Every structure is written in structure tokens, then in C-alpha cells.
Amino acid sequence: MKTDIDSIKQNLQRHLSSGLVVIIGSGLSCAEGLPGMRGLIQHLSRADPNDGGINDDDLSWSDLLQSMNEKGIETALHENNISDKLADFIRKEIAKCIIDPEKNIIKETLYGSKILKFSRLLPHLPSNERLPIITTNYDRLIELSAETAGYQVDTKSSGFYHAPFSKTENQFAFCSGIVPTKARGFRKIEKKCISLYKPHGSLDWTQVNGVPVRTAFDVDPEKTLIITPGQNKYRAGYDSPFDMQRELANKCINDASKFLIIGYGFNDNHLEVHLKNKISSGTPTVLMTHSLTDNAKAYQASNSSMISLEYNPRDPTGTIVYMNGSTIEISDKNMWDVEEFAKEVMGE
Numbered sequence: 001m002k003t004d005i006d007s008i009k010q011n012l013q014r015h016l017s018s019g020l021v022v023i024i025g026s027g028l029s030c031a032e033g034l035p036g037m038r039g040l041i042q043h044l045s046r047a048d049p050n051d052g053g054i055n056d057d058d059l060s061w062s063d064l065l066q067s068m069n070e071k072g073i074e075t076a077l078h079e080n081n082i083s084d085k086l087a088d089f090i091r092k093e094i095a096k097c098i099i100d101p102e103k104n105i106i107k108e109t110l111y112g113s114k115i116l117k118f119s120r121l122l123p124h125l126p127s128n129e130r131l132p133i134i135t136t137n138y139d140r141l142i143e144l145s146a147e148t149a150g151y152q153v154d155t156k157s158s159g160f161y162h163a164p165f166s167k168t169e170n171q172f173a174f175c176s177g178i179v180p181t182k183a184r185g186f187r188k189i190e191k192k193c194i195s196l197y198k199p200h201g202s203l204d205w206t207q208v209n210g211v212p213v214r215t216a217f218d219v220d221p222e223k224t225l226i227i228t229p230g231q232n233k234y235r236a237g238y239d240s241p242f243d244m245q246r247e248l249a250n251k252c253i254n255d256a257s258k259f260l261i262i263g264y265g266f267n268d269n270h271l272e273v274h275l276k277n278k279i280s281s282g283t284p285t286v287l288m289t290h291s292l293t294d295n296a297k298a299y300q301a302s303n304s305s306m307i308s309l310e311y312n313p314r315d316p317t318g319t320i321v322y323m324n325g326s327t328i329e330i331s332d333k334n335m336w337d338v339e340e341f342a343k344e345v346m347g348e
Contacts (some may be wrong), residue, residue: 019257027263077230
């Protein structure tokens with residue numbers, strides 16, 4: 001179907017307004033060069049839990065790897081109830097797989113040879129209010145993207161090298177001033193800031209004497225606080241600081257007027273309960289991703305208020321747009337890509 005590309009752009013531009021909540025999945029990190037599911041599985045295939053004396057009598061490591069290759073890590077670990085020791089081994093290996101490529105990307109960005117995609121889009125998102133961003137990613141590329149774009153980042157931690165988590169401790173940390181109001185009170189003026197929620201943890205989270213903290217120091221990959229996919233993550237999700245992050249993320253979802261979803265496949269039950277209900281109730285949603293997962297296609301098919309953009313395999317320089325029950329092919333514009341979206345739609 002052919003349609004006026006300008007009307008599509010205007011529709012997308014209007015969407016990025018007040019009340020927006022941004023949800024970011026692994027697709028954005030993969031686009032920057034971090035390993036995706038296939039890279040993680042390849043790394044795990046070179047590791048052997050038996051070398052560390054970790055055995056799971058109910059499931060062989062080779063059978064689990066085969067299941068991961070066939071179904072993906074999330075589904076394989078959800079379908080197989082692995083031991084806590086094996087889950088911890090997988091957590092450590094995933095952290096090891098990600099942390100070195102992430103360091104290289106951070107160095108390239110800091111020394112000017114790389115501009116992160118999200119830092120190009122962020123200035124086009126609402127800045128007259130605190131922008132909530134929820135991510136299932138462990139890496140710190142969103143934090144870096146925001147700071148290089150001139151934004152502060154509130155992770156609900158207070159400090160730099162030993163930063164405990166708190167809902168309230170840091171609430172005035174991003175205030176640049178106060179002004180009196182007619183009601184004889186005061187209103188705080190805040191710097192441009194995002195609230196970043198990471199319900200699955202982060203590579204810069206660890207525990208010190210049993211207390212979870214965020215730190216600017218390099219964290220030993222084996223000591224990072226991250227939750228890996230599978231049944232074990234639901235138990236871990238109720239531990240601190242994951243419980244607070246999940247609670248605040250779900251509140252943002254429930255309060256959202258609209259969603260911008262980037263590189264997320266709708267494969268995470270931690271978010272799906274709230275997100276599915278909210279989207280199904282008619283909350284306007286824009287999804288940008290390389291390829292729609294089966295779950296994303298189901299969301300798109302059943303929600304008329306959703307617009308999805310994905311890579312067009314028949315036209316590598318083009319985009320497929322799904323909106324209002326129609327499928328639209330746009331040539332010569334990779335609008336599904338965050339960087340190209342900023343350029344083509346927002347006129348960066």
C-alpha cells in the first residue's frame with residue numbers, strides 16, 4: 001500500500017510528546033555492537049559448568065545449549081527448571097560476554113570516534129518534564145547516551161563509587177534552582193533528566209557487605225547484580241534493588257499516556273502484565289525494531305493504536321510500517337533504525 005510519507009512522519013512526530021514512556025530492549029544494544037542472543041549462546045557453548053563442579057542432575061549442559069539454540073535463551077531457561085547454581089553460572093558468563101565489548105563502545109564514544117544512536121534521538125523527546133525510560137538491558141549505553149546528549153540520569157542511587165539505592169534520597173540531586181510560587185511555596189527547576197529503571201539489573205551494580213550499590217568502579221563480572229532469563233529471575237526479581245526498580249517501572253507503565261518502544265520483543269513476563277493491559281486499553285504506541293518477533297506481531301495485529309516500524313528484507317534501505325490495519329513499504333529510508341528515525345522523522 002502506498003501512502004503519503006509526510007503524513008506518517010507527522011503522525012510519528014506528534015506521538016513524541018508529553019506523557020511519553022520509553023521502553024528499550026536488547027535490539028538497541030545489538031545495533032551498537034553488543035552481542036545479541038546468538039552471541040550469548042555462542043559464548044555459553046564455550047563455557048562448561050562442570051569445570052567448576054556445577055552439575056544439574058535433571059538436565060545436561062549439552063541438552064540445555066541445544067534448547068537455547070532452538071528456542072532462544074529466554075524460552076529455554078523458562079521451560080527448564082535449572083538449579084540455582086547453574087543459573088548463577090549462566091549469570092556470570094553472560095556478564096563476562098557483555099562487559100568487554102561494552103567497554104570498547106564506551107571508549108569509542110568517550111574519545112569521539114562513535115556517537116551512540118540514542119543520543120541522537122533523545123533531544124527530540126519531551127524535555128519539559130522528567131522522561132521515564134525502562135530497559136531490560138544490563139549494559140550502560142543508555143546512561144552514556146543520555147549524558148553525552150546533555151541529560152542527567154537518575155537511577156535511584158545516590159553517589160558515584162558507593163551509591164546505595166533509595167526512592168527518595170536523591171530526589172533533589174538534579175535540581176538546578178528553586179523559584180517562589182504565588183501560593184507562597186517553591187517550585188524546583190530541574191536539569192534535563194531521565195529516570196532510568198533497570199528491573200533486570202546492571203553491570204555497574206554489586207553488593208558491598210550485603211548492601212546493593214551502584215558504582216563507577218569496574219565490577220568483577222562474577223559479582224554483578226543482574227537477573228538472567230528463566231524461572232529463577234522471578235524469584236530474584238523480589239530481591240533488592242530489583243523489586244524497587246520493577247515497582248517504579250510498572251508505575252511508569254500504568255501512568256503512561258503513550259509509549260515509544262525500541263528494540264524490544266515483548267518476551268519478558270516481568271513487564272508484560274502491565275504493558276499488555278496498557279497497550280490493549282488503547283494507549284498509543286510506536287515500536288521501532290529490526291525485526292518484529294511473533295509476540296510483537298500479535299500486539300500489532302490486535303491493537304489499532306499501535307504503529308510498528310521494521311527493516312524491509314526485500315528492500316535493505318527501506319522500512320515496513322504497520323499502522324491502522326495497513327502495511328506500508330517506504331523506500332530508501334531506514335526509519336526503523338533509531339539514528340535514521342532521528343534524521344528522517346525528526347529532522348536532526
